[in-house]
Amino acid sequence: MPKQVNTKQKIIEAAIDLIAKYGYRGASVRKIAAEVGIRESAIYNHFKNKEEILKQIIAEIFVTPFEFKNVEEKAKRGKSFLREFVVAYKLITFDKKKEKLFRVLVIELFQNAALRESFLQEFHQKDIQQISQAFFIMMQNGLIRSGDPMFMAQEFLAPLFYIRLQVSLLRIDGKPTTPVSTQFEKHVDFFWESVSLQ
């Protein structure tokens, strides 16, 4: 059992690789099958059609978001909570699998309605909820200036998204990412200085 690797999962992995490179249209069933090491027709034993492969990949993009335990408690620590969040965000940015899924997201965002829907409703939404909840608590505890916590969360997250995009672009061409990726930490410092009351 441990040696028997799932062909279906192999197909998904190969498809993610190829879509991240060539987009959905460019990632042909032929290429996917070749990468897995089977014939095109064998693909159809695992998926009804090509579209079904994409659907499953899209589902993968939106699993395992940030799941912080005890946000209520951690938020009281103020800046260190934000730092912890950004460290997690940075890790995801450099995670090989997550990076590929991020590319798929950006490439197909304007071409796939379901993906678009999930992005607008889930992608940052979950992060925003957590961060805005944390900001709300920080406001109550007099750690930061008052304001709309949701909007503040957007302001906090948008630069992270933009840095992530830049890092992903640089990594495709094998360019150095340090100048950009250090902005993650700088962003926390800048933001905290912007909102903190101390």
Added chain:
Amino acid sequence: MPKQVNTKQKIIEAAIDLIAKYGYRGASVRKIAAEVGIRESAIYNHFKNKEEILKQIIAEIFVTPFEFKNVEEKAKRGKSFLREFVVAYKLITFDKKKEKLFRVLVIELFQNAALRESFLQEFHQKDIQQISQAFFIMMQNGLIRSGDPMFMAQEFLAPLFYIRLQVSLLRIDGKPTTPVSTQFEKHVDFFWESVSLQ
């Protein structure tokens, strides 16, 4: 002469439309020709091949950035300069042609090396230069707290890019954009409150 419309330009326009919808691979020479109202073979009288059409479109993405005159003077006005900048940015976000080019940018960013290069070097770079220059002057005039003007410019522009992305996504599906687009103005207020010394 005024009535004689350029076929070459028509091809470009049709290609932008179709690439914004289906991506470069999905925008076939066939579809482009059909949209223009000519045969595929006629396309090749104007462009060497399909790739050449994309090249010209990419070039269009990076023309006419923000060209503010007298940044030195305007920067002294502080917040109102930022407000003026964001008004221009918002206009571009809702401009039909620019919006399509923005979609092409996002779709092809991970798939076209030349586009990626230009994006990293030019897209925000020009904006960043202007904004950071303005921040530098504001610092000298004691309007804002001191810091790295380049980094501050990134912090100012990243949320604008993210709002633009959201607006573009909403507009595809004909969804209301007001809740998101009002963030443009809110962002200026929030940012100014973050950096101003008054």
Added chain:
DNA sequence: GTCTATAGCACGATAGAC
């Protein structure tokens, strides 16, 4: 500068043997 016609290839998908 446009047309018709066609070459040559890659695509997604199915039928049927093993």
Added chain:
DNA sequence: GTCTATCGTGCTATAGAC
């Protein structure tokens, strides 16, 4: 669950007539 073989379609691009 994989294979071989094949179908029908759409693709980029070219040749040559008008």
